[in-house]
Amino acid sequence: MVAEHTVKAFDEDITRLRGLVAEMGGLAELSVTEAMDALVNGNEELAASVITRDKRIDQLEAEVDRLAIRVLALRAPMADDLREVITALKIAGVIERIGDYAKNIAKRVGHIEGRKRFEPLTLLPAMNELAADMVHDVLTAFAARDPSAAAEIVQRDAKVDAFYDSVFRNFVSYMVENPATISSVAQLMFVARNIERIGDQATNIAEMVYYAATGLNLPEREDVPAPKV
Amino acid sequence: MVAEHTVKAFDEDITRLRGLVAEMGGLAELSVTEAMDALVNGNEELAASVITRDKRIDQLEAEVDRLAIRVLALRAPMADDLREVITALKIAGVIERIGDYAKNIAKRVGHIEGRKRFEPLTLLPAMNELAADMVHDVLTAFAARDPSAAAEIVQRDAKVDAFYDSVFRNFVSYMVENPATISSVAQLMFVARNIERIGDQATNIAEMVYYAATGLNLPEREDVPAPKV
Numbered sequence: 001m002v003a004e005h006t007v008k009a010f011d012e013d014i015t016r017l018r019g020l021v022a023e024m025g026g027l028a029e030l031s032v033t034e035a036m037d038a039l040v041n042g043n044e045e046l047a048a049s050v051i052t053r054d055k056r057i058d059q060l061e062a063e064v065d066r067l068a069i070r071v072l073a074l075r076a077p078m079a080d081d082l083r084e085v086i087t088a089l090k091i092a093g094v095i096e097r098i099g100d101y102a103k104n105i106a107k108r109v110g111h112i113e114g115r116k117r118f119e120p121l122t123l124l125p126a127m128n129e130l131a132a133d134m135v136h137d138v139l140t141a142f143a144a145r146d147p148s149a150a151a152e153i154v155q156r157d158a159k160v161d162a163f164y165d166s167v168f169r170n171f172v173s174y175m176v177e178n179p180a181t182i183s184s185v186a187q188l189m190f191v192a193r194n195i196e197r198i199g200d201q202a203t204n205i206a207e208m209v210y211y212a213a214t215g216l217n218l219p220e221r222e223d224v225p226a227p228k229v
Numbered sequence: 230m231v232a233e234h235t236v237k238a239f240d241e242d243i244t245r246l247r248g249l250v251a252e253m254g255g256l257a258e259l260s261v262t263e264a265m266d267a268l269v270n271g272n273e274e275l276a277a278s279v280i281t282r283d284k285r286i287d288q289l290e291a292e293v294d295r296l297a298i299r300v301l302a303l304r305a306p307m308a309d310d311l312r313e314v315i316t317a318l319k320i321a322g323v324i325e326r327i328g329d330y331a332k333n334i335a336k337r338v339g340h341i342e343g344r345k346r347f348e349p350l351t352l353l354p355a356m357n358e359l360a361a362d363m364v365h366d367v368l369t370a371f372a373a374r375d376p377s378a379a380a381e382i383v384q385r386d387a388k389v390d391a392f393y394d395s396v397f398r399n400f401v402s403y404m405v406e407n408p409a410t411i412s413s414v415a416q417l418m419f420v421a422r423n424i425e426r427i428g429d430q431a432t433n434i435a436e437m438v439y440y441a442a443t444g445l446n447l448p449e450r451e452d453v454p455a456p457k458v
Contacts, residue, residue: 069315076305086298089315093322172412179408183401186418193419 010081013071017064017088018143024060024095025139027053031102032135032198036128038109039191040121050106057099064092080215087212091142091205098135098201101194108187120174120181120188124195127163130156131195134202141206147213153206154218160199167192239310242300246293246317247372253289253324254368256282260331261364261427265357267338268420269350276338279331286328293321309444316441320371320434327364327430330423337416347410349403349417353424356392359385360424363431370435376442382435383447389428396421 031050038046068089071077077085112121134153141149171189175182210218260279267275297318300306306314341350363382370378400418404411439447 065315069311072301072305072315073307073311076301078302082298082302086294086301086318089318090322093319168415172415175404175411175415176408179405182404182411186397186401186404186415189415189418190422193422 006075010071010075010077013067013075014081014084014088017067017071017085020060020064020067021088021092021095022139022143024057024064024092024099025135025142027057027060028095028098028102029132029135029139031057031099031106032128032132035102035105035109036125036132038106039112040125042109042112044110047106047109051103054099054103057096061092061096064088083212083215087208091208094201094204094208098198101198101201104194105191108191111187112184118181118184120171120185123167123170124188124191127160127167127192128195130160130163131198131202134160134199134206138202138205138209142209145209145213147210150206150209150213151218154203154210157199157203160196164192164196235304239300239304239306242296242304243310243313243317246296246300246314249289249293249296250317250321250324251368251372253286253293253321253328254364254371256286256289257324257327257331258361258364258368260286260328260335261357261361264331264334264338265354265361267335268341269354271338271341273339276335279335283328283332286325290321290325293317312441312444316437320437323430323433323437327427330427330430333423334420337420340416341413347413349400349410349414352396352399353417353420356389356396356421357424359389359392360427360431363389363428363435367431367434367438371438374438374442376439379435379438379442380447383432383439386428386432389425393421393425 031053034046035050037043038050068085071085072082075081112118134156137149138153140146141153168189171185171192175185178185207218210216260282263275264279266272267279297314300314301311304310341347363385366378367382369375370382397418400414400421404414407414436447439445
């Protein structure tokens with residue numbers, strides 16, 4: 001009976017831990033989408049709410065850390081269960097980074113001229129959607145403990161990287177032709193870079209989901225070269 | 230005798246774990262310094278060795294993860310000891326990010342025109358030195374478990390951020406006046422941003438060192454605003 005009680009308590013802890021990670025992930029995904037909406041529409045109120053939400057994501061990460069440490073201390077889980085706790089801890093750290101990137105994008109709102117009619121800005125929503133979809137799908141793969149979905153998401157990162165290279169070249173040409181817009185386009189370059197990093201972090205989570213589900217590592221990805229300009 | 234044996238084995242594991250983290254940190258610090266040397270001197274061979282070293286840093290992180298999991302599984306440490314293991318795991322993750330930023334800087338070598346005589350490039354070594362010193366000193370604070378040194382390092386991040394804002398404004402002015410150099414200066418903007426992030430990560434480690442040594446969190450830092458240009 002004691003053993004059964006302990007197993008049940010552990011399962012409850014794990015469910016709570018996974019719930020916190022899913023909550024963090026949902027907030028980060030929302031921030032990725034809303035940060036781009038705020039940028040495209042020059043909506044400073046929406047940008048402010050993305051920035052505020054990042055504090056909540058940070059608090060949730062601290063909660064994941066505390067709970068993981070408590071589970072490790074009280075239940076001393078073994079093998080698969082231990083891997084599950086450590087993976088939740090690590091995924092929470094990566095989601096926190098995604099929240100940071102979204103916050104960084106939101107902070108650019110108010111520093112870009114022209115808004116919707118500003119040509120370089122029109123390139124970014126489609127790139128952001130690729131990255132946001134990766135974040136969405138990797139959270140689904142995490143919830144479903146689905147290693148084949150995770151492996152598929154890793155493949156998509158190359159598309160985001162190719163998009164980034166193309167955007168970077170385009171921005172440089174635009175600045176050369178429109179020197180008056182340089183400071184705005186420079187801000188958008190950082191936005192593009194943040195989106196590219198969101199894709200990277202979704203990929204990192206996918207690798208962790210794969211590992212947690214199978215105990216195996218995916219074959220290493222090729223490094224992305226710096227854009228050739 | 231059994232208890233004593235267990236304590237000794239745990240101490241050996243912790244020493245090994247801290248040694249791996251220190252080794253990672255030393256490599257990352259070297260990469261931060263060498264990446265800037267490679268950039269300033271257009272030394273592609275040195276840049277390549279920074280890029281190669283990053284793989285070693287990643288391997289060491291995987292080793293830290295494995296050892297931490299083994300210690301948690303075999304020794305089920307409590308309280309301070311558990312905090313120590315989790316902190317080592319988290320610091321290893323942050324050092325891996327610093328290695329990535331240095332690698333990103335190294336990848337820009339070969340994409341910058343003019344080298345030493347290129348005016349925007351001359352702004353970066355002093356900024357990099359501030360960040361590299363933070364990395365060096367936080368590793369010393371980690372090795373010495375020194376919370377007051379850690380708290381001092383957190384204060385220094387504001388200098389790196391102020392440097393970054395000034396560099397960013399300077400780069401934009403330079404691009405406006407020298408449109409032919411836009412693509413090179415855009416590369417250097419990313420370098421400046423990577424240096425700023427290295428300072429942030431050194432600060433994150435300092436906070437973790439403080440927490441591991443005291444069980445307390447440092448008061449939260451103010452967020453850094455986006456550069457006003």
